[in-house]
Amino acid sequence: MAWTRKILRVNLTDRTCASEPLNMEWAHDYLGQRGLATKYLASEIDPKVDPLSPDNKIIWATGPLTGTMASTGGRYSVVTKGPLTGAIACSNSGGYFGAELKFAGWDMVIIEGRASSPVYLSIENDKVELRDASHLWGKTVWETEGQIKSEHQDPQIRVSCIGRTGENGVLYAAIVNDLHRAAGRSGVGAVAGSKNLKAIAVRGTLGVGNIANPKEFMKVTFEKKKILKENAVTGQGLPTYGTQVLMNVINEIGAMPTRNHKDVQFEGARKISAEAMHEPRESDGKAQLVNNQACFGCTIACGRISKIDATHYTVVNSPKYWGASGGLEYEAAWALGCANGVDDLDALQYATMLCNEDGFDPISFGATIGAVMELYEMGVLTKEEIGIEAPFGSGKALTFLTEITARGEGFGKIIGLGSKRLCEKYGHPELSMSVKGQEFPAYDARAVQGMGLTYATSNRGACHLRSYTISSEVLGIPVKTDPLTTEGKPALVKAFQDATAVVDSTGLCVFTTFAWALSDIQPQLQAACEGDWSMEKLDLMGERIWNMERQFNNAAGFTRKDDDLPARLKTEAAKVGPAKGLVSGIDKMIPEYYDLRGWDTEGRPTAETVARLGL
Amino acid sequence: MRVTLKLYASLSDHLPDEAKRTNEWPMEVADGTTVGDLIDRHQLPKRLVHLVLVNGHYIPPASREAHPLVENDVLAIWPPVAGG
Numbered sequence: 138m139a140w141t142r143k144i145l146r147v148n149l150t151d152r153t154c155a156s157e158p159l160n161m162e163w164a165h166d167y168l169g170q171r172g173l174a175t176k177y178l179a180s181e182i183d184p185k186v187d188p189l190s191p192d193n194k195i196i197w198a199t200g201p202l203t204g205t206m207a208s209t210g211g212r213y214s215v216v217t218k219g220p221l222t223g224a225i226a227c228s229n230s231g232g233y234f235g236a237e238l239k240f241a242g243w244d245m246v247i248i249e250g251r252a253s254s255p256v257y258l259s260i261e262n263d264k265v266e267l268r269d270a271s272h273l274w275g276k277t278v279w280e281t282e283g284q285i286k287s288e289h290q291d292p293q294i295r296v297s298c299i300g301r302t303g304e305n306g307v308l309y310a311a312i313v314n315d316l317h318r319a320a321g322r323s324g325v326g327a328v329a330g331s332k333n334l335k336a337i338a339v340r341g342t343l344g345v346g347n348i349a350n351p352k353e354f355m356k357v358t359f360e361k362k363k364i365l366k367e368n369a370v371t372g373q374g375l376p377t378y379g380t381q382v383l384m385n386v387i388n389e390i391g392a393m394p395t396r397n398h399k400d401v402q403f404e405g406a407r408k409i410s411a412e413a414m415h416e417p418r419e420s421d422g423k424a425q426l427v428n429n430q431a432c433f434g435c436t437i438a439c440g441r442i443s444k445i446d447a448t449h450y451t452v453v454n455s456p457k458y459w460g461a462s463g464g465l466e467y468e469a470a471w472a473l474g475c476a477n478g479v480d481d482l483d484a485l486q487y488a489t490m491l492c493n494e495d496g497f498d499p500i501s502f503g504a505t506i507g508a509v510m511e512l513y514e515m516g517v518l519t520k521e522e523i524g525i526e527a528p529f530g531s532g533k534a535l536t537f538l539t540e541i542t543a544r545g546e547g548f549g550k551i552i553g554l555g556s557k558r559l560c561e562k563y564g565h566p567e568l569s570m571s572v573k574g575q576e577f578p579a580y581d582a583r584a585v586q587g588m589g590l591t592y593a594t595s596n597r598g599a600c601h602l603r604s605y606t607i608s609s610e611v612l613g614i615p616v617k618t619d620p621l622t623t624e625g626k627p628a629l630v631k632a633f634q635d636a637t638a639v640v641d642s643t644g645l646c647v648f649t650t651f652a653w654a655l656s657d658i659q660p661q662l663q664a665a666c667e668g669d670w671s672m673e674k675l676d677l678m679g680e681r682i683w684n685m686e687r688q689f690n691n692a693a694g695f696t697r698k699d700d701d702l703p704a705r706l707k708t709e710a711a712k713v714g715p716a717k718g719l720v721s722g723i724d725k726m727i728p729e730y731y732d733l734r735g736w737d738t739e740g741r742p743t744a745e746t747v748a749r750l751g752l
Numbered sequence: 753m754r755v756t757l758k759l760y761a762s763l764s765d766h767l768p769d770e771a772k773r774t775n776e777w778p779m780e781v782a783d784g785t786t787v788g789d790l791i792d793r794h795q796l797p798k799r800l801v802h803l804v805l806v807n808g809h810y811i812p813p814a815s816r817e818a819h820p821l822v823e824n825d826v827l828a829i830w831p832p833v834a835g836g
Contacts, residue, residue, distance in 0.1 A: 368832075369799070369802070369831065369832035370832045370833060370834045371834075373762070373831070373832070374761065374831060374832050374833040374834060375833075375834060375835075377761070377762065378761050378833060379835070380834075380835030380836055381835065382760070382761050382830075382833040382834075382835055383833070383834075383835035383836075385758075385760050385775065385828075385830075386760075386803065386830060386833065389758070389805055389808050389826075389828050390805065390808045390810075391808050407774060407775060411761070412760060412761070412764060412775060416772075416773065467835045467836070468836075601836060602836065605836055607836070608834065611803075612803065612833070612834055613803070613810075614834065617810065617812065619810075647836070648834075648836065651834045714808050715807070715808040715809050
């Protein structure tokens with residue numbers, strides 16, 4: 138057994154904390170993390186609940202391999218009904234918090250109700266208590282983590298917390314652990330804030346000693362680590378260049394969403410790429426990138442640790458930002474940069490640090506700024522309303538807007554609503570580049586057709602991590618497919634969605650799948666967990682998890698019309714590059730996708746599908 | 753004819769100094785030069801020649817040797833990389 142078999146249930150309204158046994162029948166059907174936490178959530182809340190009401194719940198969940206010696210086994214998920222979308226929200230984070238929660242003896246923490254005043258949850262193995270957090274309210278993520286460690290006189294405590302944006306109801310507020318690892322998307326931080334829950338602080342010393350077949354587990358995890366090490370992507374590419382290496386790749390194929398998706402190539406991409414992060418700068422002769430960093434148990438180490446140019450206008454009078462800190466990842470660099478036409482690498486580094494410091498999703502934030510800049514250029518928004526001149530390409534506007542969003546001041550409050558609500562407020566809903574209210578990530582659906590279907594059908598709103606067909610359509614992993622055609626994409630997307638649903642439920646990182654197939658994860662699960670963990674079982678489980686999430690969304694009120702892309706991607710063709718003249722073929726792909734899924738024409742799993750998956 | 757060779761990530765080491773800040777290396781080549789010819793001429797390690805694009809279009813490994821370049825083509829090459 139790799140589970141601790143224990144859940145911590147915390148009722149904030151009553152201020153009670155109770156241990157209860159993990160439902161092992163569910164664990165065998167939904168594994169852990171994303172799958173199992175969603176099963177609990179879907180069973181315990183009304184899908185129509187207001188996400189920011191006390192009736193919503195929020196779950197921190199590990200997987201059976203979290204905290205083990207399997208490579209990348211440090212992941213945890215935060216699952217709730219999301220305020221940005223109104224759909225199921227599941228955000229996944231690395232760092233060290235997930236493993237620590239497991240070491241403390243808990244598979245999952247379920248938070249219910251709403252505290253009457255700010256609290257944080259303190260966990261030291263079995264010693265669990267809700268503590269006053271009034272003095273932490275109004276503090277940033279960085280201040281909160283430091284202060285909790287100081288108060289407990291224990292630097293090894295791991296903290297998963299919200300910053301000021303979570304308190305202020307920014308609808309894409311994140312939950313951050315280890316200073317710059319985040320359950321970043323869909324506004325899980327706003328849910329925690331709505332409950333007056335500032336943080337979970339955990340110290341675990343019990344270890345994970347409950348592996349079903351320890352000898353076999355050691356053998357198989359060693360073999361699989363070797364695959365990661367010897368693979369050119371996970372052994373060299375990701376550790377050296379990080380995800381940011383994609384900046385020039387995606388730009389070259391003309392799939393770079395630029396200036397709120399008006400263009401598909403960004404002339405400034407090279408200046409904000411991985412290659413630029415490696416170059417010595419003029420001011421001090423040093424590169425922005427300092428080092429790479431690994432999460433718990435990870436043998437890939439794709440994380441970026443960077444130092445901003447201390448002479449940059451954003452920080453010249455703020456020494457606290459001069460030290461090494463979480464660096465730019467591709468998605469953040471795209472959203473803060475290309476989506477706004479900003480090519481100032483240090484402005485982007487400053488903005489990403491603020492996103493970490495106050496806990497908000499750089500993808501949704503950056504994409505919302507893209508909409509703001511388009512509205513400004515159209516004359517709908519003015520300098521007086523925004524607080525600054527905000528044309529595309531203005532790094533100063535980007536950094537100013539990041540600061541006021543982090544602090545919840547002025548126009549920052551409107552930006553905190555996300556692009557859908559902001560664009561509706563100003564009479565141009567068509568300018569929100571989002572699906573189900575969540576903003577697109579960094580791949581244009583006109584130039585990578587499978588990603589259009591990925592976005593339209595993602596259960597948490599537009600997201601690349603639900604089925605990362607870039608692997609196949611651009612990078613050729615496991616096989617190369619043509620990004621410009623819709624042919625075969627419904628099957629490709631479904632296969633990626635189902636496999637990813639399993640990976641997201643194990644406690645492992647999805648980046649392993651650049652080298653591993655699900656069949657490489659299967660023997661690790663088999664050695665760690667008692668019972669049958671055949672490929673057939675895992676394949677079915679992935680499909681089951683996907684359909685469970687879909688059923689939740691359907692019950693929440695989502696329908697066929699929500700599986701769609703903004704008109705811009707369906708009517709305004711790509712202007713340059715390989716996709717020149719193309720729009721998204723989403724309308725062609727959806728019916729075939731529904732058919733493959735065993736759904737009716739309205740996107741509802743049929744009775745036969747529900748029965749086959751045991752839902 | 754004039755073409756541009758772009759090399760990224762660890763392949764950047766094969767660029768001349770003046771091209772390292774842009775990753776772009778414009779050059780004159782003889783008519784009929786192929787993708788494979790340029791890879792050989794600049795002694796790019798085969799194990800690092802992974803993602804090969806001409807004007808953004810993917811060129812599969814089996815076609816690289818014979819794929820002819822034409823005036824103003826942009827040949828871009830990456831070692832094995834990924835992101836997300």
